[in-house]
Amino acid sequence: MNNVKIRKYLRQVNATFFGLAIILLVFAAYSWQEFVFTGVLYALIGGVQALISGLALFRLPSSDGDIKNIGKVGIQHSWTITSVGLAAAAIFPAPFFDIGVPLMTYGAITIALVYMILGAFTLYKTRKETGQFLSI
């Protein structure tokens, strides 16, 4: 895979992460009024993920540069996305944050799992395709 392809993959995956973060922020806005702590939690996770994935889109170097620099940005941001995804997956199912709308609760858990799994896969793929250290 050359620079163009890995860069395109990282742009697409971070755009997906950003989109999922926006959904969490919508959940936050919906639940804030009645369930303030659930709202804060969704806003916290959604805000952090939007920031990290949004920054990745800006930080990705152009495809005519060193492939390792592309890998560096991809790996740094994927670590954080994966870790925050793990935190979300661990805390979203807690009854304390249940707002009585199963679609929203299961939706949030699914988003957390996507962050975790796709983030981990992106780490693996970026490491493999760019040869960049995982402990960058």
Place this chain on the structure above:
Amino acid sequence: MTHENNPKGESENYEWVDKYGDYSQVPVPPGNERSLLNLFYVYTGVLASFAVIMASGALAPRYSLPDLIIVSVVGSVILAVVGAFTAYIGSVSKGSTYLNMRYPFGRLGSQLFGALSSGIASGIGWFGFQAWFFGVIMNTLFPGQWWSHPGVASLWGGVLMVATAYFGYKGLSYLSYIVVPFFLILASVGFMFGFEEMGFSELWHLTPEDPAPLSLGITEVIGMYISGAIITSDIARYAKKHWHGSFAWALQVAILQPFLLVGAGILTIATGEPDIAAALLAAGAGLGAFLVIVLAQWSTNDNNLYVGSLAFNTFIPLKKKYIVVGEGIIGIALAASVGFIAGVTMDPFTEFLGLLGQILPPIGGVLIADFFIYRALKGIDIKERYDFEVGMEIPWVNWAGWLSVFGGIAVAFLLDWGIAAINGLVVGVVLYAVITTVCEMMDIDINLGKTKIGRDGM
């Protein structure tokens, strides 16, 4: 020339052989440095622990919320300044704290002081204590399970901690990347429960029954992490730019530590307990509580093994990873044996470790004085002050450094005023600066004996 352990092969002049692994005894070669973010995460991985949370549990009942914020911020900023100085030394020399100590203490001094302060204290003692503590927390939160028995939990927890330390800096990095954002998010959620119990305005205006002076709280905040501030070079040696180590250290300790202390303080004031894991468990987030304990203790305790193995490696000519395993076996055996004997406390043991830790601040003071004062007065450029080279001569003993450390220790123990750790550090700085300046003026040699550094750094 391409160095065998430098996969990028970017160094032309790197002549060292990394015989013991993880650049334990040699400077980190060009091309193997890590990013500013990496340093920040690894430092924060050490900070993200239950010890910090519990420390705030002890602080909070004695202060109002505004005073708790002052105490946390002032103490943390002082730690940030001290650690920034020592981190800068490592960023320049590319060597660990114990390699750097060869300049102001000589080879014997670096071995002896390193083994006492980091090898025995951190690598075996604190590692064993934290593994035992891990078992105790597990048992408290998940009682009645075979795997959460203090002895059993300290066994499997200890093995996890050895696993990442075995892989050296790389292992610490991987774990920190996973733990740090996770821990900060879940800690924030845990702290929310404090606000659920009590509103912000009520918390802000609450006054303690028996308030303590601000200076006492600042002393406690500094005392709980001053050892970490002295050995920042162990991580900063991987810095790409000289300021990266200092900046990463200062940023995490000056901002995240007050956040953790104040957050846990709010939880304590509101609920009577600082335990974020208990708060998460009460909210039904059993998995979150479990992972918080495992990951936070893990990322802190593998660092204890790591710094201990770096110190032991200065005189034990084995691969560093084998030293990690050796330390781990001793520490786990200690933790499990205490864990299996119900009701046993480790207080006398931690007091002994605390005493050993008291020698670190004067060591840090002497290092700072040697690098930033003595060698500056000699007109040596800052980038060349701790420049390790193959075949270079180093003293066996630098008696000025030894004397200054003993003086610092004595003052830290005997002077019943101020902050003991800071007293020791300042006396270390002043004594070393004075002794070396006087010796320089009177042309007295501060070094005894000479030995050469081989290609493997030994």
